[in-house]
Amino acid sequence: MDRPLRVAVVGAGPAGIYAADILTKAAPNATVDILDRLPTPYGLIRYGVAPDHPRIKEIIVALHNVLESPRIRFIGNIDYGVDVKPEELEQFYDATIIATGADKDRELDIPGIDLPGSFGGADFVSWYDGHPDVPREWPLTATKVAVIGAGNVAVDVARVLAKTADELLETEIPENVYQGLLASPVTDVHLFSRRGPGQVKFTPMELRELDESPNVEVIVHPEGMEFDEGSLAAIRAKRSLKMCVDVLQNWCARDPRDRPRRLHLHFLQAPAEIVGSPETGVTALRTETQELTGDGNVRGTGEFTDWDVQAVYRAIGYLSKPIADLPFDHATGTIPHDAGRVLDLDGNRVPGLYATGWIKRGPVGLIGHTKKDASETVASLLEDVANLPAATRDDVLPYLDRRGVGYTTWDGWKRLDEHEIGLGAPHGRKRVKVVPRQHMIDISNGI
Known part of the structure; x- marks a missing residue:
């Protein structure tokens, strides 16, 4: 594949971030946009780990380093299936990896x-x-x-x-x-x-x-x-x-x-x-x-x-919830797949669509399992790369701007991160979380 490989990852938890990391290291011509419905990255590491588990939360350091890559871009506050439809993503990306996890x-x-x-x-x-x-x-x-x-x-x-x-x-x-x-x-x-x-x-x-x-x-x-x-x-x-x-x-x-x-x-x-x-x-x-x-x-x-x-x-x-317009096995709470390749309800592959993490295998296993899982999915994607449907449009951000979607960015997260750390400093705490969504968005956008 001579042209650049553009991939969207839906979900900014460990599964999605590891998939982006593994893909960009394996394919020098690849760039990845990680989309998440929350204004912040890290998924269940930020919102599913007990606050008195600082050792587990240290995994954020490794995830942060991945997101600093110039070939990986975080786009937050994007509700997949609402703010952007699956068929719309197909216009901007050669492939999409679903990594929405399980939080119910x-x-x-x-x-x-x-x-x-x-x-x-x-x-x-x-x-x-x-x-x-x-x-x-x-x-x-x-x-x-x-x-x-x-x-x-x-x-x-x-x-x-x-x-x-x-x-x-x-x-x-x-x-x-x-x-x-x-x-x-x-x-x-x-x-x-x-x-x-x-x-x-x-x-x-x-x-x-x-x-x-x-x-x-x-x-x-x-x-x-x-x-x-x-x-x-x-x-x-x-x-x-x-x-x-x-x-x-x-x-x-x-x-x-x-x-x-x-x-x-x-x-x-x-x-x-x-x-x-x-x-x-x-x-x-x-x-x-x-x-x-x-x-x-x-x-x-x-x-x-x-x-x-x-x-x-x-x-x-935990249990995953169905994703808009995507096949879903309600008995297992997962997206049907073959080595990460998403399958439709008849068992046929859906071109350009992949899954990783808990939405793929169910809510079991630790961080190490997530890396192995992402490696399998990325390997399948790279095997298919010659047959992937080519993106027909350029950068998604101008499209989101025209739609009036108030997304957040990696630079915005760093502003919010600094703000939360500042809230905790006078009290000897590492940070104090900002909770309201709009407040997080405003701080991310420098308002």
Whole structure:
């Protein structure tokens, strides 16, 4: 391919940025525009990682370096399918890579799930991370709270709910989040896992962080700390799982400590019903005790327990949402593909269209998996390059200007970044996030 290769990446999280980086390094003639519906880059690293995880947020340094490339351009505040249609992008780019990720909550089909006081964990994460598209207020009125899940997001949600607001004040949380947590009357947070400790999905680092607060007593309830042969085999096979189990067993055996808040860990308890009414809201979580079946799986025992809680957060996984005018598998929450090449509903390749990240493989895996995933997709694109439909129009920005689309740029992000760092400096904080979308856009544009 002698002519320059112009590619659009939709989604400025790690998946999209890694794809742009890998592509421009592999193809010296390639330029990439990364479009995102948010005014800022970094996706779930900015809006999905708990604020008290500075080590994880350090990945932004590497992503920043990628976006400094003169052959990669960030264009924010562009809603794909609304501000620009797929067929319009085809005019400006030889290929498009969809990397929109997953930021919605997986549904939990139990009675009472829609009661007042029943929340999605991803929505709560968006609130405490200062996402511009969620309400500024959160109803933190419960003294006893249940969190359903056994992954890192469930642990994050439980930890943030249990910590005091002042412990989080040194982080980048916005003022509205601090004030909301400050008013929270919570005393007890209960984390429920359907399966046993030999099947947990959180990492050792995430687990240990539960116990770092001087105000929170972590209590591992001995009921449910059970292992069958399948559990033991899994523990022997995976070092990180063994580390988690060792921590849990140590916590289960230690003497109680007198702290004002408690975080309870319950295993082999499956959510069966959220109890309450539209008038009272949540009044309890009903769980069914499970038993191990020998292979690491579980089955219900018919024994139920009602837990006195006034709020329930489900954190059982993220889910991608359908993309305008693109094929979508609602069962898996992914775009159908063959090695990253998007397929239509009949299984045929859609020319010039690719996918990477969670929208491609589902919301599983860590950052390392995202790089591998992007490499596969870029390799497919480069194999197809001779047959890609050629762009017929030049730079997309004049087109967006004529349409009156108020996009943001990489230089604009650097202005906003500097502004947020400046907000935090007088208080000894690395930054304080700006939350309202229009405020972010105005600062990005130097207004």
